[in-house]
Amino acid sequence: MNAQYPITTTPKYNFPPPIETLQLPQQFIEFSIRSLKKTQHSQTSITNNTTIQFPTTEYPKRFSPTTSLAKLIPNRAKTPIVAIDVSSIKLGETETGILLATRGAIVWRQDNHYHYLRIGPFPFHITEKNKNEIYSLNQHHKKAHLQEYTSPNLLYTQTRLTTLLERWIQMSVNQTTHNSLILWDGSLTAGTPETSVQEMEQLLKKARDNQNTVLAFSKMTRLLLHGYRVTDLIWKHPSPCLLKIQNYPIHVGPLCLMGNVHVAKLTEDRYTFRLDIDKQLSHKQSIEAVQKLLGNDLILQSYPETLRLAHIFSTFTANEVLGIQRCIAKESNMRIITRPNIRRILFGRFGKGLEG
Amino acid sequence: MRLYKKEGTTIQIISFPNEKVEKGDYLTVEDPNTGKSLIVQVIDIQYANIPGILDELLRNYNGDSYIQGEDVDPFEVATHIAYIQDACLLICKIRATNNNGDIISTSSWLPSRSQAIVKRLPVETLFAQAKINGKHSMHLGETIEKKQLHVDVGALDGGLNIITGKKGTGKSHISKLLTLSLVNHGAPVVILDLNSEYTGLGQDVDGKPNEFHGKIHVLTPRQNLKVTLIQLKLRVMLSILVNALHLPGTSAREFRRIWCSLEQKGVLTMYELGEGIRNWKCNQHVRDALFSRYYTLLNSGLFTDNPAQSSSLEDSLYKARIGGVVVINLHDTSIIDRLIVVEYVLGKLMELLANWKLRAIFLFAEEAHLYLRETYWDDIVTRMRHFGVFTTFITNQPDTIRENIYRQADNLFLFNFNNEHDLETISRASKVDAETVKCVARDLPPHHCLVLGKVVNDFPIVTKVRKLDVHALGQTRLFFSKESY
Numbered sequence: 001m002n003a004q005y006p007i008t009t010t011p012k013y014n015f016p017p018p019i020e021t022l023q024l025p026q027q028f029i030e031f032s033i034r035s036l037k038k039t040q041h042s043q044t045s046i047t048n049n050t051t052i053q054f055p056t057t058e059y060p061k062r063f064s065p066t067t068s069l070a071k072l073i074p075n076r077a078k079t080p081i082v083a084i085d086v087s088s089i090k091l092g093e094t095e096t097g098i099l100l101a102t103r104g105a106i107v108w109r110q111d112n113h114y115h116y117l118r119i120g121p122f123p124f125h126i127t128e129k130n131k132n133e134i135y136s137l138n139q140h141h142k143k144a145h146l147q148e149y150t151s152p153n154l155l156y157t158q159t160r161l162t163t164l165l166e167r168w169i170q171m172s173v174n175q176t177t178h179n180s181l182i183l184w185d186g187s188l189t190a191g192t193p194e195t196s197v198q199e200m201e202q203l204l205k206k207a208r209d210n211q212n213t214v215l216a217f218s219k220m221t222r223l224l225l226h227g228y229r230v231t232d233l234i235w236k237h238p239s240p241c242l243l244k245i246q247n248y249p250i251h252v253g254p255l256c257l258m259g260n261v262h263v264a265k266l267t268e269d270r271y272t273f274r275l276d277i278d279k280q281l282s283h284k285q286s287i288e289a290v291q292k293l294l295g296n297d298l299i300l301q302s303y304p305e306t307l308r309l310a311h312i313f314s315t316f317t318a319n320e321v322l323g324i325q326r327c328i329a330k331e332s333n334m335r336i337i338t339r340p341n342i343r344r345i346l347f348g349r350f351g352k353g354l355e356g
Numbered sequence: 357m358r359l360y361k362k363e364g365t366t367i368q369i370i371s372f373p374n375e376k377v378e379k380g381d382y383l384t385v386e387d388p389n390t391g392k393s394l395i396v397q398v399i400d401i402q403y404a405n406i407p408g409i410l411d412e413l414l415r416n417y418n419g420d421s422y423i424q425g426e427d428v429d430p431f432e433v434a435t436h437i438a439y440i441q442d443a444c445l446l447i448c449k450i451r452a453t454n455n456n457g458d459i460i461s462t463s464s465w466l467p468s469r470s471q472a473i474v475k476r477l478p479v480e481t482l483f484a485q486a487k488i489n490g491k492h493s494m495h496l497g498e499t500i501e502k503k504q505l506h507v508d509v510g511a512l513d514g515g516l517n518i519i520t521g522k523k524g525t526g527k528s529h530i531s532k533l534l535t536l537s538l539v540n541h542g543a544p545v546v547i548l549d550l551n552s553e554y555t556g557l558g559q560d561v562d563g564k565p566n567e568f569h570g571k572i573h574v575l576t577p578r579q580n581l582k583v584t585l586i587q588l589k590l591r592v593m594l595s596i597l598v599n600a601l602h603l604p605g606t607s608a609r610e611f612r613r614i615w616c617s618l619e620q621k622g623v624l625t626m627y628e629l630g631e632g633i634r635n636w637k638c639n640q641h642v643r644d645a646l647f648s649r650y651y652t653l654l655n656s657g658l659f660t661d662n663p664a665q666s667s668s669l670e671d672s673l674y675k676a677r678i679g680g681v682v683v684i685n686l687h688d689t690s691i692i693d694r695l696i697v698v699e700y701v702l703g704k705l706m707e708l709l710a711n712w713k714l715r716a717i718f719l720f721a722e723e724a725h726l727y728l729r730e731t732y733w734d735d736i737v738t739r740m741r742h743f744g745v746f747t748t749f750i751t752n753q754p755d756t757i758r759e760n761i762y763r764q765a766d767n768l769f770l771f772n773f774n775n776e777h778d779l780e781t782i783s784r785a786s787k788v789d790a791e792t793v794k795c796v797a798r799d800l801p802p803h804h805c806l807v808l809g810k811v812v813n814d815f816p817i818v819t820k821v822r823k824l825d826v827h828a829l830g831q832t833r834l835f836f837s838k839e840s841y
Contacts, residue, residue: 032431107423107425113422113424114422114423114424115424116424116426117425117427118426118427118429119428120428120429121429121431121433122430122431123431123433309423312415313415313425317407317408317409317411317412318406318407318408318411319406319409319411319437319440319441320408320412320433320437321408322406322437323433323434323436323437323438323439323440323441324433324436324437326439326440327431327432327436330436331431
């Protein structure tokens with residue numbers, strides 16, 4: 001897996017890399033093609049509710065953390081901002097599995113202009129037969145899979161594939177950019193079936209090696225402090241400010257927090273976000289990174305515009321879903337039918353939630 | 357193309373970018389289970405309501421260069437997304453049902469949505485199925501599909517027709533085309549020519565005599581349209597006096613006595629008429645009223661006492677009875693003289709038709725509101741039709757034609773209109789639904805016409821009117837033209 005990443009030796013800033021250098025992992029594309037070939041002549045049913053989001057699983061246990069609040073002053077020293085986000089969507093079901101699509105987006109701000117690179121969409125047909133192939137795509141996942149006692153549910157493969165693409169893009173960006181702020185969507189939590197501790201360590205190390213700083217913004221968190229959600233702690237404080245939660249346990253069950261947990265309030269409104277910053281960076285470096293973000297990116301509702309755009313560009317619109325479904329139908333010669341929503345049939349307008 | 361929805365007589369069809377369909381095109385919605393098919397016409401083309409399209413457009417807008425980027429799309433999904441994005445919704449009107457070859461004007465059945473096959477229906481196939489060409493074929497122009505369109509000019513027979521459209525769209529052109537086609541099939545035509553547009557029908561574009569040269573008879577009041585009182589019957593004269601010159605009833609009665617007296621004496625001339633009014637024993641007010649009308653008639657230049665100077669409208673109509681045109685040139689004629697001339701011509705026509713001296717006549721009246729009296733409108737759609745006057749009104753102001761005329765029109769040749777009020781007026785025509793008129797007429801290019809009515813067997817057809825090899829006259833005079841320098 002690592003061999004597929006081009007190693008950049010030039011120390012100077014060279015982002016964005018030409019598209020050719022961002023070679024897609026061949027195995028990833030091949031798996032997509034292979035999976036779709038097997039869908040030929042099979043019927044696909046489209047579920048009414050195609051978007052499934054999986055919550056981040058975090059298990060906070062007893063701990064005695066402390067907090068320290070830091071006021072922030074925007075630092076306008078020119079620093080490139082790069083944001084990465086990946087989306088996936090369930091396109092429908094077949095007799096043997098599910099159809100998915102993933103897409104990643106990289107957005108960077110340079111000279112007051114935003115630029116984007118969209119990678120994908122990659123359609124997949126995941127079946128009981130081929131779901132284990134996902135793990136062969138990544139060495140780390142292979143190991144993670146070996147640790148699992150039972151085969152993962154087909155539904156979780158959506159998260160696995162999404163994370164796979166996300167980590168690949170993150171690694172590509174980490175090693176092709178220098179002296180940049182790299183914004184991730186989510187947390188720096190490892191030890192999940194999708195992301196091993198070793199993989200996260202490698203990602204963060206590569207970023208540090210190139211003098212990059214990874215800032216991970218979580219829109220939702222379940223971390224509590226003194227019975228309160230951590231993001232509610234500083235909404236009354238004047239902005240911009242950063243609350244560091246110290247002495248938070250690194251290991252929570254199988255999970256490992258690879259970053260220091262902060263709560264960021266970057267604009268004058270009620271919005272606050274959990275912000276994870278690489279644990280290996282000093283507090284001063286962390287503060288400096290957030291101050292550079294304030295001085296170099298447009299921040300609205302406490303959220304960086306670059307990351308917002310990455311989210312927007314990776315997200316699938318309903319029109320795109322139809323387009324991908326058509327693509328699959330045409331390339332794989334499938335007849336698409338709509339499977340009735342059994343919840344709707346049973347409960348009428350009260351039949352909400354997932355299909356099935 | 358896929359059948360999507362049906363509401364009343366409107367059908368909605370989803371069309372994809374590789375299926376080129378235009379407004380006015382015909383489609384068949386074939387139900388393989390029943391063997392029946394609906395014949396529908398596209399009256400509007402809209403973007404299909406694709407879910408998420410607004411998000412897509414907003415996200416990909418980069419007009420201000422605020423954000424630029426590239427896509428790595430190894431599966432080339434973008435082409436499929438664009439395909440969906442560009443899908444169109446065709447709003448169609450049901451025109452008929454083809455039940456195993458029988459064309460029936462009904463829409464009481466519903467084709468299967470999942471299995472219906474939607475195909476284009478070429479106009480020539482439609483015409484063949486609907487048997488439209490008829491005996492008296494006329495080359496009208498070409499269809500949207502660039503195929504020659506032939507219609508049955510015989511459908512104008514016994515009918516009331518309207519040619520309307522905004523200025524410069526080709527109304528006079530189609531009326532000339534219809535006129536010459538009627539002549540070709542041996543029909544007599546009378547044109548009330550307000551702008552001297554039809555006087556060149558007998559010449560080709562270079563001004564040389566064409567095949568119709570001997571069949572075009574131009575009559576210009578004061579010049580070659582003069583009549584003696586003997587030629588003019590009392591009934592026609594009274595009609596002029598009462599309707600055109602608004603002579604009161606009492607005065608009309610006195611006039612009748614004077615006329616009869618002169619007729620008995622055998623001295624029915626304009627001079628003697630003046631003397632008769634002068635010497636007639638009657639109330640002074642009546643005499644004044646008669647004199648004022650007498651001088652109006654005298655000044656019109658239409659009347660003469662010299663039989664050698666007079667020309668007989670009757671003769672011209674007689675010549676035209678086996679295929680010819682009598683053009684009444686009303687150009688450079690005052691409003692009152694125009695009314696007198698039109699009263700005379702229509703009176704004479706009625707007289708000839710009533711006596712079966714003429715079998716029937718096709719009357720083309722351009723901007724008729726400028727010379728037709730109020731009561732004539734009803735006459736034309738009721739009484740005169742039965743006598744054999746088949747009128748075609750030509751106007752760029754549709755609201756000048758009464759609503760009942762639209763209701764009873766047998767054929768409508770509709771050119772472009774943008775004005776909502778005008779479209780609303782025309783949409784009252786009974787030959788087609790209001791939606792078709794409003795949607796199609798709004799987007800007609802110049803010289804393209806929506807033909808409605810008997811002439812196309814009630815299948816509205818959009819056609820580009822063919823060119824004519826006749827001398828174009830009556831064009832708008834321009835100040836900034838080459839000739840002005």
